[in-house]
Each structure stands twice: as structure tokens, then as C-alpha cells.
Amino acid sequence: MAGSVLLACAVVGGTVVTVRGADRGHGSPTWKFPETPAEGEDGADGKGPRKGAAAGSGLSALMVPFGTDGFQPGPDMREFGSDAEFSGAQATALRKESIKDLPSASRRKLEKLIDKEPVKGMAMRSYAVAWSDYNRKDTIVFxxxxxxxxxxxxxxxxxxAFNGFLAAVDVFRKGPRIEGRPDxxxxxxxxxxxEDLGVALCTAAVGDVLVSVSSAAPDPIDGTFVAKFFAAQLARIDDPGQAV
Known part of the structure; x- marks a missing residue:
């Protein structure tokens, strides 16, 4: 069970990696992908992830579109910008990078688990929306x-495994449930x-797609609003053509 939990954290770790790197100052070292994967698996320039991937291309087409209900591009996710899509090889590299600070024995064990249960592709997108329409003065980031x-x-x-881990650490509070989505x-x-920063983490599976949404805003973070966006994202995967 412990291996499954840690592996789940590594799967969701693509976002963790970018968040951890977001506060780096100008001129700080940045992590780079390993050598270019096989032809046809990389970004449009042949050297990295696709940025600002066009609608209809892979997993990016399953994201809630920018402009929906005031959602605009959010902060850059490190060097990847606010919208990026990755091949399976690149996603695997991100997962392994997210565990690089673990003790070597644990890291090697997890790397073997990652190789046994590969990710076929990954997309990440950052959103920001002002809460003025919801009687709030702040901005919330997803x-x-x-x-x-x-x-x-x-x-x-x-x-x-990831949701079980969050429940077991006894730090996070239970957030709103998603109607029709028991898992x-x-x-x-x-x-x-x-003045504190509130954080929300939401995770679910829709078919073979693992969905992870993290949100941050000044406390108290609006769990109902976060859950509404999360539900919209899940519905978008169920029916990519639907209006959200």
C-alpha cells in the first residue's frame, strides 16, 4: 500500500514539480528534460513539451477552455508556461524528477514502480479568475x-491511493463532494x-485519465467554488464537446 501511495504522489507530481519551482528567482537553475524522446513523441519544435497546444490535440482538448466563466491563463508553471502537453516519455521524466529528493533506496524503488505503470501522456494548464463575480475581491488560481x-x-x-494518503495524514480537511462522482x-x-494562503487538492479518475486539480487563494478558500470547477473539468472529459 505504501508503494501505491508514493507512486500516486509521483503521478500527480507533475504539478508538484511546477509549483515547487514557481518561486525560484530570476537566474536560478531550472530543470531540463532528458534527451529528446523518440521522434513523434515530443513537442512541435522537436525539443520539448508543446506549449499552448491547439484545441483538439490530445489531452489539452479535454481541459476546460480558457475564457470559460472568466477563467484566464494563470501563472507560468515554471518554464512550461500556463499551458503545456507532454509525451509519455516526458511525463515519466517529470514524475521521476518529482521524487529526486527522496533517499536513494526509496527513489530507486519508486522509479521501478513508475516504469512498471507508465503514463502515456500528460497535459497541464494554469488558470486564474477574479472572484469579483462571486462577491470576493481576491483572485483564485487553479x-x-x-x-x-x-x-x-x-x-x-x-x-x-492519493486521496487515501491525504485523508491519512490528518492535515487536510474534507472538502465538498462532487455530485454523481462517488470516487x-x-x-x-x-x-x-x-493573510494566509488556502489550498485545495482534488483528484479523480475518468476512464483512463487521472485528473488532479490544485487551487490556491487567500484564506478562507472557497471549497464550493473549487468543487464546481473540478466538477466542470470532470464533465468536460466525459463529453469534450460540451459547453461548460
Missing amino acids: DVTLSRLENPTAARRSAT ARCSLSPKGEA
């Missing part, structure tokens, strides 16, 4: 990661002062 796994069983296993979970950071 990072969405979609990972296509080998099959629906693998996606469900990863979502269940979807949202967790909220402990309530803090107004």
Missing part, C-alpha cells in the same frame, strides 16, 4: 493536470488567517 494511464484500473488505483475527492488546507 493548476490542472491530466495524466493518461495504461487503463482505467490504473487511473482509479492512483486516484484512490472524486477534494481536500482543503486547515483554516487560517485572511
Whole structure:
């Protein structure tokens, strides 16, 4: 079970990697992908992930479109911008980078698990929306990661393991449930002062796609609003052509 939990964290780790690197100052070292993967698997320039991938291309087409309900491109996710799509090889490299600070024995064990349960592709998108339409003065930021796994069983296993991990650490509060999605979970950071940063983490599987949504805003973070966006993202995957 411990291996499954850690592997799930590594699957969701694509977003963790970018968030961890977001505060780096100008001129700080940045992580680079390994050598270019096989031809046809990389970005449009042949050297990295596709940025600003066009609608209709792979997993990016399953994202809630920019402009929906005021959602605009959010902060850059490190060097990847606010919208990026990755091949399976690149997604695997991101997962392994997310665990690089673990003790060597644990890291090697997880790297073997990652290789046994590969990701076939991944897309990430960052959103920002002002809360003025919701009687709030602040801006809320969302990072969405979609990972296509080998099959629906693998996606469900990863979502269940990650949500179970959040429940077990006894730090996050239970967030709102998603109607019609019994396996979807949202967790909220402990309530803090107004100047603190509130965080919400939501994870679910839709078919073979693992969906991870992380959100940040000044406390108290609006869990209902986060859950509404999360539900819209899940519905978008069910029916990519529907209006959200």
C-alpha cells in the first residue's frame, strides 16, 4: 500500500514539480528534460513539451477552455508556461524528477514502480479568475493536470491511493463532494488567517485519465467554488464537446 501511495504522489507530481519551482528567482537553475524522446513523441519544435497546444490535440482538448466563466491563463508553471502537453516519455521524466529528493533506496524503488505503470501522456494548464463575480475581491488560481494511464484500473488505483494518503495524514480537511462522482475527492488546507494562503487538492479518475486539480487563494478558500470547477473539468472529459 505504501508503494501505491508514493507512486500516486509521483503521478500527480507533475504539478508538484511546477509549483515547487514557481518561486525560484530570476537566474536560478531550472530543470531540463532528458534527451529528446523518440521522434513523434515530443513537442512541435522537436525539443520539448508543446506549449499552448491547439484545441483538439490530445489531452489539452479535454481541459476546460480558457475564457470559460472568466477563467484566464494563470501563472507560468515554471518554464512550461500556463499551458503545456507532454509525451509519455516526458511525463515519466517529470514524475521521476518529482521524487529526486527522496533517499536513494526509496527513489530507486519508486522509479521501478513508475516504469512498471507508465503514463502515456500528460497535459497541464494554469488558470486564474477574479472572484469579483462571486462577491470576493481576491483572485483564485487553479493548476490542472491530466495524466493518461495504461487503463482505467490504473487511473482509479492512483486516484484512490492519493486521496487515501491525504485523508491519512490528518492535515487536510474534507472538502465538498462532487455530485454523481462517488470516487472524486477534494481536500482543503486547515483554516487560517485572511493573510494566509488556502489550498485545495482534488483528484479523480475518468476512464483512463487521472485528473488532479490544485487551487490556491487567500484564506478562507472557497471549497464550493473549487468543487464546481473540478466538477466542470470532470464533465468536460466525459463529453469534450460540451459547453461548460
